[in-house]
Amino acid sequence: MNFANEVWVFIEQRDGKPADVSFELLCKGHKLAESMNGLLKAIVIGDDAEGIAKQTFTYGADEALLIQDPSLKHYRTIPYSRILNKLVEKHIPRIVLFGATVIGRDLAPRVASHTRSGLTADCTDLKVSDVKYLKKDFNNLLLQIRPAFGGNIIATIITPDVQTQMATVREGVMELSPIDNHPKENITKIEYEPDPLDEVVSIIEQHREDNKVNLKAAPIIVAGGYGLGTKENFRLIEELAHTIGGEVAGSRAAVDAGFVSPERQVGQTGVTVRPKLYIAIGISGAIQHRAGMQESNKIIAINIDPDAPIFEVAHYGIVGDATEIIPMFIDVFKHKLK
Amino acid sequence: MYNSIVMVKQVPDTANISGKVMKDDGTVNRAKLPAIFNHEDRVALELALQIKEKYGGKVIAVTMGPPRASDILRECLYMGADEVYLISDRKFAGADTLATSYVLSEAIKKIDNYHFVFAGRQAIDGDTAQVGPQTAEKLKIPQITYTEEVIEVSDNKIRAKRKIDGGFEIVESTLPVLLTVLKDVVSPRPFSAKRVMAYKNAKSLIELEKLAENNSLLYIDKLVHEYEERGHYIKTLTMDDLQLEDSRCGIKGSPTKVYKVESVVLGGSDHVGIEPTKAGIGELIDKLMTDHIFG
Numbered sequence: 001m002n003f004a005n006e007v008w009v010f011i012e013q014r015d016g017k018p019a020d021v022s023f024e025l026l027c028k029g030h031k032l033a034e035s036m037n038g039l040l041k042a043i044v045i046g047d048d049a050e051g052i053a054k055q056t057f058t059y060g061a062d063e064a065l066l067i068q069d070p071s072l073k074h075y076r077t078i079p080y081s082r083i084l085n086k087l088v089e090k091h092i093p094r095i096v097l098f099g100a101t102v103i104g105r106d107l108a109p110r111v112a113s114h115t116r117s118g119l120t121a122d123c124t125d126l127k128v129s130d131v132k133y134l135k136k137d138f139n140n141l142l143l144q145i146r147p148a149f150g151g152n153i154i155a156t157i158i159t160p161d162v163q164t165q166m167a168t169v170r171e172g173v174m175e176l177s178p179i180d181n182h183p184k185e186n187i188t189k190i191e192y193e194p195d196p197l198d199e200v201v202s203i204i205e206q207h208r209e210d211n212k213v214n215l216k217a218a219p220i221i222v223a224g225g226y227g228l229g230t231k232e233n234f235r236l237i238e239e240l241a242h243t244i245g246g247e248v249a250g251s252r253a254a255v256d257a258g259f260v261s262p263e264r265q266v267g268q269t270g271v272t273v274r275p276k277l278y279i280a281i282g283i284s285g286a287i288q289h290r291a292g293m294q295e296s297n298k299i300i301a302i303n304i305d306p307d308a309p310i311f312e313v314a315h316y317g318i319v320g321d322a323t324e325i326i327p328m329f330i331d332v333f334k335h336k337l338k
Numbered sequence: 339m340y341n342s343i344v345m346v347k348q349v350p351d352t353a354n355i356s357g358k359v360m361k362d363d364g365t366v367n368r369a370k371l372p373a374i375f376n377h378e379d380r381v382a383l384e385l386a387l388q389i390k391e392k393y394g395g396k397v398i399a400v401t402m403g404p405p406r407a408s409d410i411l412r413e414c415l416y417m418g419a420d421e422v423y424l425i426s427d428r429k430f431a432g433a434d435t436l437a438t439s440y441v442l443s444e445a446i447k448k449i450d451n452y453h454f455v456f457a458g459r460q461a462i463d464g465d466t467a468q469v470g471p472q473t474a475e476k477l478k479i480p481q482i483t484y485t486e487e488v489i490e491v492s493d494n495k496i497r498a499k500r501k502i503d504g505g506f507e508i509v510e511s512t513l514p515v516l517l518t519v520l521k522d523v524v525s526p527r528p529f530s531a532k533r534v535m536a537y538k539n540a541k542s543l544i545e546l547e548k549l550a551e552n553n554s555l556l557y558i559d560k561l562v563h564e565y566e567e568r569g570h571y572i573k574t575l576t577m578d579d580l581q582l583e584d585s586r587c588g589i590k591g592s593p594t595k596v597y598k599v600e601s602v603v604l605g606g607s608d609h610v611g612i613e614p615t616k617a618g619i620g621e622l623i624d625k626l627m628t629d630h631i632f633g
Contacts, residue, residue, distance in 0.1 A: 107471075113472035118436070122466075155599050201511040
């Protein structure tokens with residue numbers, strides 16, 4: 001097969017600000033490219049986005065492909081996917097990574113569909129390896145690792161027969177670590193060629209608030225699960241978080257039940273966090289949740305079920321009724337820190 | 339008048355996995371999982387029905403799946419769909435999202451004459467949210483994903499509100515367009531008792547073939563004709579009907595392969611147990627203070 005030994009990362013920007021997840025993916029992409037002796041390229045699309053292209057080198061990009069036009073200021077499906085379709089067809093990168101954001105999940109499937117590439121959503125880990133599959137040898141396959149089937153299994157997905165392997169990854173999953181001896185700036189500007197199709201969807205208005213919740217940066221997180229039972233009981237989580245100076249979070253089940261807002265969801269399809277202290281209350285600890293918090297420095301699990309899987313990743317475990325233990329915790333804490 | 343095609347999926351109820359569903363080797367026995375109508379697809383159908391009620395037109399539901407997926411097509415009829423299609427063939431088995439979008443897009447091209455394609459944002463068995471956009475790309479039409487509200491349809495244009503990272507936007511698109519919808523956009527209507535009575539005997543080609551097999555007095559062509567006359571025929575399309583490329587269907591047409599599956603083994607737990615008492619919690623807080631996590 002005739003493809004470039006390249007790892008590409010789509011650099012997402014909103015209102016001219018780059019998304020954290022894109023830089024996290026560059027850091028991972030840098031390692032992947034190294035392990036296959038390839039190059040890491042950042043794909044930057046936008047208006048006046050040269051500043052963003054320059055930042056990508058700090059995170060290990062060897063080259064940035066920059067496509068700029070005033071009409072590309074805000075993400076729109078057709079022009080962005082059309083540009084990427086063409087670039088991927090022309091250069092045939094080995095790997096393309098996208099953030100599993102609203103934009104990434106809108107864009108990646110279009111590009112994968114057009115180029116008939118493999119695409120795996122919400123990977124929790126990525127590796128490059130030579131693989132023997134069905135008695136055939138394949139070089140530099142991307143191992144796309146993700147929990148599947150209600151979290152009962154962890155699947156490693158490969159796409160051996162395609163030229164380009166694509167994956168999306170949630171924010172926070174990969175660690176952000178600027179590269180010391182980072183590559184020199186190397187920006188290649190690519191001309192935008194407009195097409196009438198690009199204008200079939202127009203943005204009438206847009207409202208965006210800066211994310212007030214920043215779970216990734218919180219040193220202490222108090223997370224509640226479905227085990228709390230009611231929204232009223234979930235208030236106790238907020239009270240405890242307030243008392244000890246932490247942020248409130250929840251499991252997917254708690255979000256689905258309406259106990260807590262979706263931007264506070266920790267786990268595979270939410271945010272991945274690494275706080276100094278993570279307190280998991282009434283969370284059974286399905287693999288998808290653990291994937292988002294198990295690297296926390298210290299974990300306290302509070303659960304009525306002594307066999308709950310959450311205790312496996314916990315440093316401290318308290319078995320009991322959360323509605324009794326939380327008030328006790330608050331009381332003792334206030335007393336101690338007087 | 340605006341016609342809608344709604345893509346629906348029957349999914350294993352992954353939210354209710356019990357011990358019995360897991361095989362000894364740790365893999366999931368799909369056959370033991372109850373099959374349900376993917377909720378977000380039901381929401382998509384409701385939205386299409388509301389557009390029909392407001393502006394006129396037809397609502398057609400399609401699903402790709404095994405024969406038993408006709409269960410959810412009957413449910414679509416109970417809710418108010420005008421026509422339903424089962425896209426089914428042994429050779430579709432093992433399809434990933436790319437192969438699925440190929441088959442669905444070819445079926446939609448054949449049905450034709452549509453202004454909207456609707457789908458749920460994602461299905462609960464994979465949560466990938468890929469089939470919608472992948473189908474739109476193959477149909478060469480625009481898409482509005484993460485739809486929160488359809489504001490207006492007029493002059494062959496749609497205005498809709500969609501979720502974006504950190505907020506929302508209002509977009510306007512020409513038709514045809516594919517929309518994927520979020521779970522709370524509208525609440526799906528209950529089945530109409532009248533429609534349940536009218537359509538509970540609706541059958542797909544595969545179901546009619548079974549009937550004919552078990553009764554030598556029945557001839558399949560005649561059966562299909564009879565059911566069609568009564569409006570009880572679930573239109574059934576196979577690979578041949580759609581003239582599909584073999585190499586792009588099912589497992590052959592699916593680039594993603596499962597290389598390895600590890601069951602999640604419950605390992606030993608070596609955490610420190612804390613008594614659920616004030617004394618126990620006090621000691622824990624002391625430890626965390628020593629570690630400079632508190633205080």
